Amino acid sequence: MYLLEDGLRVHIELELPGNAGERFPLAVIIHGFTGHMDERHLTAVSAALRECGCATLRADMYGHGKSEGAFREHTLYKWLTDALAVIDYGRGLKGVSQVFLCGHSQGGLTAMLAAGMKSDQLSGLIALSPACMIPDLARGGRLLGLHFDPVHIPDELPVWNGLQLGANYVRVAQTIHVEDAVERFSGPVLVVQGEDDDPVLVSAAKAAAGKYHDARLVMIPNETHCYDRHLEQMTEAVRHFVRSRLVSR
Ligand code: FER
Numbered sequence: 620m621y622l623l624e625d626g627l628r629v630h631i632e633l634e635l636p637g638n639a640g641e642r643f644p645l646a647v648i649i650h651g652f653t654g655h656m657d658e659r660h661l662t663a664v665s666a667a668l669r670e671c672g673c674a675t676l677r678a679d680m681y682g683h684g685k686s687e688g689a690f691r692e693h694t695l696y697k698w699l700t701d702a703l704a705v706i707d708y709g710r711g712l713k714g715v716s717q718v719f720l721c722g723h724s725q726g727g728l729t730a731m732l733a734a735g736m737k738s739d740q741l742s743g744l745i746a747l748s749p750a751c752m753i754p755d756l757a758r759g760g761r762l763l764g765l766h767f768d769p770v771h772i773p774d775e776l777p778v779w780n781g782l783q784l785g786a787n788y789v790r791v792a793q794t795i796h797v798e799d800a801v802e803r804f805s806g807p808v809l810v811v812q813g814e815d816d817d818p819v820l821v822s823a824a825k826a827a828a829g830k831y832h833d834a835r836l837v838m839i840p841n842e843t844h845c846y847d848r849h850l851e852q853m854t855e856a857v858r859h860f861v862r863s864r865l866v867s868r
């Protein structure tokens with residue numbers, strides 16, 4: 620189904636746990652850059668969360684999957700307002716007792732930013748391979764494996780799969796200070812990171828985990844950005860984190 624956010628359709632998929640009672644927790648799940656809600660690692664984390672009794676609400680962000688908006692025009696601000704709208708929709712569903720927020724990569728960064736704005740409304744944040752180095756890379760003119768002048772940003776940046784990304788993506792990213800969002804979230808955090816991911820991502824994820832008030836970092840040896848090799852280790856870390864943070868309804 621679709622939500623309307625600022626006049627544009629945001630594609631969402633709500634799935635209830637097998638034994639949903641009158642009250643149940645809910646987890647919102649956000650994909651990464653060039654991704655979509657049906658990627659293998661996202662359907663897997665979604666299934667793991669339902670095994671813990673959570674309803675899951677996966678969403679396609681602006682310019683991705685089946686949501687409206689052009690990929691070229693997407694920015695972290697647009698993803699953030701989409702994420703806030705999806706969380707608000709989830710919070711408003713009848714029976715929802717508590718809300719977890721989970722994101723992968725750029726969706727992990729988006730989740731970290733949204734969590735900083737909704738610390739009082741979230742029971743936990745799950746950041747999978749969070750791409751929290753994007754703002755620093757944008758300020759340094761080094762996104763997407765490219766080098767550019769960060770003060771005179773080219774109108775379009777080529778993305779690895781033939782897509783083009785507009786300069787406003789970079790201009791927006793340059794203004795974002797992840798440590799502010801980290802400081803503003805006081806709830807529990809799980810960061811999961813594969814050790815064979817891009818080293819820039821690995822060190823940024825470790826650093827972010829170290830700055831949260833209450834974070835657990837699970838490093839998975841010999842694992843990629845999208846958990847291609849040890850998917851079960853990622854989903855097990857998520858189940859363990861969520862199970863100990865369920866409130867009695
Ligand atoms: C980049 C590295 C990683 C980048 C984006 C990502 C826009 C995001 C990856 C993902 O969400 O999977 O340089 O630039």
